[in-house]
Amino acid sequence: MTKTAEWRPLTKTAAHPVPAPPPVGGRRRRRLLDQARAYAFLLGGLVCFALFSWYPAIRAVVIAFQKYTPGSPPQWVGTANFTRVLHDPEFSAAWRNTLYFTLLALLIGFAIPFALALVLNELRHAKAFFRVMVYLPVMIPPVVSALLWKWFYDPGAGLANEALRFLHLPTSNWSNGTDTALISLVIVATWANMGGTVLIYLAALQSIPGELYEAAELDGAGLLQRIRHVTVPQTRFVILMLMLLQIIATMQVFTEPFVITGGGPENATVTVLYLIYKYAFLYNDFGGACALSVMLLVLLGAFSAVYLRLTGSEGDA
Numbered sequence: 001m002t003k004t005a006e007w008r009p010l011t012k013t014a015a016h017p018v019p020a021p022p023p024v025g026g027r028r029r030r031r032l033l034d035q036a037r038a039y040a041f042l043l044g045g046l047v048c049f050a051l052f053s054w055y056p057a058i059r060a061v062v063i064a065f066q067k068y069t070p071g072s073p074p075q076w077v078g079t080a081n082f083t084r085v086l087h088d089p090e091f092s093a094a095w096r097n098t099l100y101f102t103l104l105a106l107l108i109g110f111a112i113p114f115a116l117a118l119v120l121n122e123l124r125h126a127k128a129f130f131r132v133m134v135y136l137p138v139m140i141p142p143v144v145s146a147l148l149w150k151w152f153y154d155p156g157a158g159l160a161n162e163a164l165r166f167l168h169l170p171t172s173n174w175s176n177g178t179d180t181a182l183i184s185l186v187i188v189a190t191w192a193n194m195g196g197t198v199l200i201y202l203a204a205l206q207s208i209p210g211e212l213y214e215a216a217e218l219d220g221a222g223l224l225q226r227i228r229h230v231t232v233p234q235t236r237f238v239i240l241m242l243m244l245l246q247i248i249a250t251m252q253v254f255t256e257p258f259v260i261t262g263g264g265p266e267n268a269t270v271t272v273l274y275l276i277y278k279y280a281f282l283y284n285d286f287g288g289a290c291a292l293s294v295m296l297l298v299l300l301g302a303f304s305a306v307y308l309r310l311t312g313s314e315g316d317a
Contacts, residue, residue, distance in 0.1 A: 065081065082294075090275055101186060138195035146188065149188045153184055175260050200242060
């Protein structure tokens with residue numbers, strides 16, 4: 001008769017000791033080393049931001065209260081730069097053109113990308129091709145796009161007027177006319193920048209559950225009713241965010257008036273950012289340029305605060 005082996009609980013032998021937990025001081029030291037290593041990787045980016053973004057911004061706020069001319073010591077003048085800028089006849093024209101440009105960009109640059117996203121979302125073939133074609137203008141350098149459209153708008157042999165002549169329609173002065181110059185620049189800006197907006201709208205549309213559209217179709221809803229009662233409510237947050245970002249971006253328009261019209265004709269396309277350029281590099285008045293920049297900074301900061309508040313509340317929800 002054999003004896004059965006006596007059961008004994010498994011224990012760690014001396015050859016395999018149970019590791020002792022690290023001391024509290026060691027864990028804190030390791031955490032600090034990990035944080036120091038992470039900040040070391042971020043150091044290059046932080047230095048670049050400090051030198052090329054934060055320092056110029058702070059310096060511009062200081063110069064806004066100084067009489068600053070290169071080669072001479074700055075003099076503190078208080079709010080004199082703001083007063084002089086506010087009484088400049090070009091000041092009201094620049095703000096009026098900028099706000100009008102922003103309004104037109106919202107009406108045109110909001111509706112067209114949303115409509116294109118709806119069309120691309122319904123395509124069944126060649127989706128990738130059309131997405132690339134829509135996004136292609138974004139990949140063209142802004143100055144190149146502006147020069148292309150400047151030739152396109154040429155009142156003589158420009159492609160726009162040639163197309164109108166071919167269709168037996170009256171020609172236009174486009175960017176050379178005081179009544180048509182600003183809307184011509186809005187068309188350029190919309191064409192050059194709508195690719196990214198279309199793709200964002202398209203991603204939002206594809207995230208809508210298909211069951212909602214099926215339920216709407218069963219209730220007899222047509223295309224426009226489905227867009228109104230399903231598409232728009234489901235994408236309202238994305239629409240609002242893009243509208244705020246578009247306001248912030250269009251109020252800083254510079255490339256199109258600088259390259260295509262030079263602020264003309266008769267200051268019809270002078271924007272706030274273009275006026276800042278004129279103060280600094282044409283009038284050699286850096287104090288006035290910085291004062292105008294601070295005004296624009298305050299306005300855009302308000303829109304940015306609204307954007308951050310809405311995105312933060314959406315993230316908390």
